[in-house]
Amino acid sequence: MKYTVAIVGRPNVGKSTLFNKLVGDRLSIVKDEPGVTRDRLYREMEWSGKEFILVDTGGLEPRTEDFMMAKIKQQAQVAIDEADVIIFLVDGKAGITGLDEDVATVLRKQDKKVVVAVNKIDNYMRDQENIFEFYGLGFEEVIGISGEHKTNLGDLLDAVINKF
Ligand code: GDP
Ligand code: MG
Known part of the structure; x- marks a missing residue:
């Protein structure tokens, strides 16, 4: 049986960008508006x-603000059900939002292994202080990354496979 790793997070934190960088192609559509990715995407990959x-x-992202709360919970729930390890992606430029807290609440209810990845830490020296507030979400492992710049993705993958 293969392990499943799900990238979970509110819209626009950079899930599809990270997915594409990790799998090394452009399967997932990246756009500025939330709700652009239509379907969940699965790719086999290997690390160490x-x-x-x-x-x-991202395929389960809401299309409108009205349904955002319900949908984000549903998205996280589906991912929880099928994943062995969850990459809980948050936006280090935006800080913690109410939707991040909603996702965290859903994730905490189940006994799943979670790695918090604080994305958009584009310049580690400059942006690293943005990482620390995310310990407040209540998960032990918090790693600053930049999907776009491919920063610290090796550390993230090490943390993920160590949880298998
Ligand atoms: P998703 O909705 O979570 O799938 O997010 P996307 O991958 O579609 O990205 C949302 C926006 O964040 C896009 O404008 C991306 O270019 C931007 N983005 C993604 N990763 C990074 C990053 O590491 N740094 C910065 N500065 N922007 C990023
Ligand atoms: Mg997406």
Whole structure:
């Protein structure tokens, strides 16, 4: 049985960008507006000899603000059900939002392994202080990354496969 790793987070934190950088192609559509990715995307990948299936959960993103809360919970729930490890992606430029807290609440209710990835830490020296507030979401492992600049993605993957 292969492990499944799901990238979960509110719209626009950079899930599809990270997914694309990790799998090394452009399967997932990246756009500025939330709700652009239509379907969940699954790709097999390998890191340090461990094979797993990576999931971009963006396909379950809400199309309108009205349904955002309900949908984000549903998205996180679906990912929780099928994932062995969850990459909980947040936006280090935006800080913690109410939707991040909603996702965290859903994730905490289940006994799933979670790595918090604080995205958009584009310049580590400059932006690293933005990472620390995310410990407040209540998960032990918090790693600053930049999907766009491919920064610290190796550390993120190490943390993920160590949880298998
Ligand atoms: P998703 O809705 O979570 O799938 O987010 P997307 O991957 O579609 O990205 C949303 C926006 O964030 C896009 O404008 C991306 O270019 C931008 N973005 C993604 N990763 C990074 C990053 O590491 N740094 C910065 N500065 N922007 C990023
Ligand atoms: Mg997306």
